[in-house]
Amino acid sequence: xxxxxRARWLPALLLACAGAAGAATADPMAERxxxxxxxxxEEGRSAIESYAPSIAGKPEGYLLQQLTGFRDGRRSHAVxxxxxxxxxxxxxxxxxxxxxxxxxxxxxxxPQAAPAVLAQGRRLVEQGDAARKLPACAACHGQSxxxxxxxxxxxxxxxxxxxxAQLGAxxxxxxxxxxxxxxxxxxGRLSGEEIAxxxxxxxxxxxxxxxxxxxxxxxxxxxxxxxxx
Amino acid sequence: MKTALKLLVLLLxxxxxxxxxxxxxxxxxxxVEQSRAAPAGAAQIERGAYLARAGNCVACHTQxxxxxxxxxxxxxxxxxxxxxxxxxxxxxxxxxSWTPGEFWRAMHHGRSxxxxxxxxxxxxxxxxxVSRQDSDAIFxxxxxxxxxxxPRREPALxxxxxxxxxxxxxxxxxxxxxxxxxxxxxTPEWNRGAYLVEGLGHCNACHTARNALGGIELDxxxxxxxxxxxxxxxxxxxxxxxxxxxxxxxMVELLQAGTSRHGVATGPMAEVVLHSLQHLQxxxxxxxxxxxxxxxxxxxAPAPRRPRVSEARRQELMRxxxxxxxxxxxxxxxxxGQGRDYVYPALAGNRMLTGASAGNAIRSxxxxxxxxxxxxxxxxxxxxxxxxxLTPEEIAAVLTYARGSWGNQAxxxxxxEVERR
Numbered sequence: 347x348x349x350x351x352r353a354r355w356l357p358a359l360l361l362a363c364a365g366a367a368g369a370a371t372a373d374p375m376a377e378r379x380x381x382x383x384x385x386x387x388e389e390g391r392s393a394i395e396s397y398a399p400s401i402a403g404k405p406e407g408y409l410l411q412q413l414t415g416f417r418d419g420r421r422s423h424a425v426x427x428x429x430x431x432x433x434x435x436x437x438x439x440x441x442x443x444x445x446x447x448x449x450x451x452x453x454x455x456x457p458q459a460a461p462a463v464l465a466q467g468r469r470l471v472e473q474g475d476a477a478r479k480l481p482a483c484a485a486c487h488g489q490s491x492x493x494x495x496x497x498x499x500x501x502x503x504x505x506x507x508x509x510x511a512q513l514g515a516x517x518x519x520x521x522x523x524x525x526x527x528x529x530x531x532x533x534g535r536l537s538g539e540e541i542a543x544x545x546x547x548x549x550x551x552x553x554x555x556x557x558x559x560x561x562x563x564x565x566x567x568x569x570x571x572x573x574x575x
Numbered sequence: 576m577k578t579a580l581k582l583l584v585l586l587l588x589x590x591x592x593x594x595x596x597x598x599x600x601x602x603x604x605x606x607v608e609q610s611r612a613a614p615a616g617a618a619q620i621e622r623g624a625y626l627a628r629a630g631n632c633v634a635c636h637t638q639x640x641x642x643x644x645x646x647x648x649x650x651x652x653x654x655x656x657x658x659x660x661x662x663x664x665x666x667x668x669x670x671x672s673w674t675p676g677e678f679w680r681a682m683h684h685g686r687s688x689x690x691x692x693x694x695x696x697x698x699x700x701x702x703x704x705v706s707r708q709d710s711d712a713i714f715x716x717x718x719x720x721x722x723x724x725x726p727r728r729e730p731a732l733x734x735x736x737x738x739x740x741x742x743x744x745x746x747x748x749x750x751x752x753x754x755x756x757x758x759x760x761x762t763p764e765w766n767r768g769a770y771l772v773e774g775l776g777h778c779n780a781c782h783t784a785r786n787a788l789g790g791i792e793l794d795x796x797x798x799x800x801x802x803x804x805x806x807x808x809x810x811x812x813x814x815x816x817x818x819x820x821x822x823x824x825x826m827v828e829l830l831q832a833g834t835s836r837h838g839v840a841t842g843p844m845a846e847v848v849l850h851s852l853q854h855l856q857x858x859x860x861x862x863x864x865x866x867x868x869x870x871x872x873x874x875x876a877p878a879p880r881r882p883r884v885s886e887a888r889r890q891e892l893m894r895x896x897x898x899x900x901x902x903x904x905x906x907x908x909x910x911x912g913q914g915r916d917y918v919y920p921a922l923a924g925n926r927m928l929t930g931a932s933a934g935n936a937i938r939s940x941x942x943x944x945x946x947x948x949x950x951x952x953x954x955x956x957x958x959x960x961x962x963x964x965l966t967p968e969e970i971a972a973v974l975t976y977a978r979g980s981w982g983n984q985a986x987x988x989x990x991x992e993v994e995r996r
Contacts, residue, residue: 377918377956380907381943384959397963418640425942425960432833432845433955434948 391451396507402448407496409442420522459546467547481568494562506549524572608676615715623716630775631851645725651804655732665722678714692742704755704774749790768866781809798873818868833947837921849947879932884987896976912981923981967993
């Protein structure tokens with residue numbers, strides 16, 4: 347009797363599962379961005395984080411800016427350039443929207459750096475350096491470094507190597523944001539040691555349970571950034 | 576004394592003959608007319624916009640992310656780099672002070688406003704076929720654009736290629752100016768197609784192999800070949816053998832949408848579809864294909880020199896390749912290389928995959944890519960990059976397998992070739 351009762355539930359349960367699976371494959375964007383998944387992982391959760399970062403849950407405006415940036419040469423990466431060269435703004439916007447609405451994976455925290463290094467990193471991230479007019483990372487990327495919609499990316503859940511590579515690319519002029527390029531200005535004034543400290547501290551922070559970027563209120567940034575509307 | 580005179584004559588005669596040979600094209604050139612243009616009507620400007628698209632002017636004359644037609648895009652050649660010029664009507668840095676006659680002379684004779692010879696990266700070897708009327712319409716369209724100030728960038732060519740003398744010699748060898756002449760034995764459709772393919776389309780800029788001096792060798796016409804400094808190879812314009820009506824219809828589809836039932840336009844061809852072909856009327860695309868399918872078989876590029884793969888090694892690669900294919904490729908391209916209609920290209924019978932050189936196929940696997948976003952196919956599907964996921968050995972194996980399965984009969988690919996890319 348008990349068994350029969352259970353059997354009556356089974357078809358309904360199966361149907362529900364099939365429905366859910368159907369809905370997942372029915373999202374045409376999932377199939378269209380399959381080529382991206384090769385490096386950035388299923389739904390933008392990367393398995394090769396230091397080389398191709400996770401992009402799930404990053405702000406839509408920020409992602410769109412990176413996609414058009416690779417296409418138009420403001421950022422340089424041979425694979426990304428060839429991948430996106432012939433795609434329209436509309437299509438790239440749909441891709442950005444798709445990834446901005448995916449759930450990010452939680453990265454296991456990498457090994458800790460020396461306490462003195464972390465302390466130096468934390469000071470720069472949270473307070474900047476007023477004497478050099480160096481703004482704190484948190485002043486733009488948010489107190490908890492989760493980024494702000496629509497155009498300022500979060501900094502957590504990224505590997506130190508990846509963050510270092512980006513600051514390095516800004517310093518050497520291979521990564522650009524729309525002018526005035528605030529990150530190029532900041533990265534250009536940081537020493538290699540400071541970059542190591544900042545990225546070590548950021549990478550040691552855990553992604554909180556509620557990690558959605560907040561929406562930016564109309565308030566001036568401490569530095570002029572052409573990429574932030 | 577007499578011997579000295581003889582020697583002088585002996586040296587002078589060939590020297591004079593050489594000079595005459597070099598100067599001959601100039602002597603035959605009509606003087607440029609300086610009259611200003613009559614004000615262009617909206618219809619002429621619209622026709623010019625269409626023709627400019629047929630010529631794909633915007634692709635070379637625009638730098639990525641900058642104002643269209645303002646020039647400055649670097650164009651690599653085996654002889655150094657040249658930069659495209661500003662076609663907007665800015666009086667100082669663009670075409671603002673040009674007359675229609677001067678513009679036509681650039682298109683027809685490859686000469687700039689001041690009489691300098693232009694570098695043939697500007698494909699005047701093809702544009703010379705364009706009629707005066709069409710040239711005037713393109714000029715009227717360009718003059719209707721908003722002027723953009725964008726100074727000329729000096730070419731960075733090696734000696735002696737950077738001299739006017741070298742250009743003069745090159746032109747004497749490889750350039751014959753002349754408008755397209757109708758072939759009355761052929762249909763108007765065929766003639767329209769020939770006019771577009773040979774003229775504005777400048778298809779042979781890529782689809783015909785060039786010799787060591789960058790000259791287009793007419794006996795190799797449309798046989799395909801490497802595209803210098805782009806790292807891609809153009810396939811022969813037409814497939815070997817007769818093209819069926821179904822194949823012709825699919826070619827029109829590919830040129831218009833960038834994605835057809837079995838194929839996708841990739842690399843430089845995706846750019847041509849994006850900026851040029853998708854904007855042409857279907858009748859014009861059909862005319863181009865009707866001309867292309869009538870082309871005689873071409874000699875093609877000289878066979879590329881490639882590392883040899885022994886039969887035993889080939890069989891080993893085939894076996895290994897089948898495993899790689901099942902794991903990484905079959906999901907999209909199908910277990911028999913049949914592809915998915917209008918989504919993922921078929922690999923069985925794929926000309927990009929089975930060319931004499933495996934260059935395009937290796938590049939596609941390493942770098943991946945999307946087809947072009949077009950009006951009829953705005954959201955194409957893409958191919959991932961396998962550079963980080965497969966070893967050169969695995970890439971060579973899977974390409975050997977795909978080039979040698981489902982009726983494909985192309986040669987094996989050596990891991991050395993993959994490593995060289």
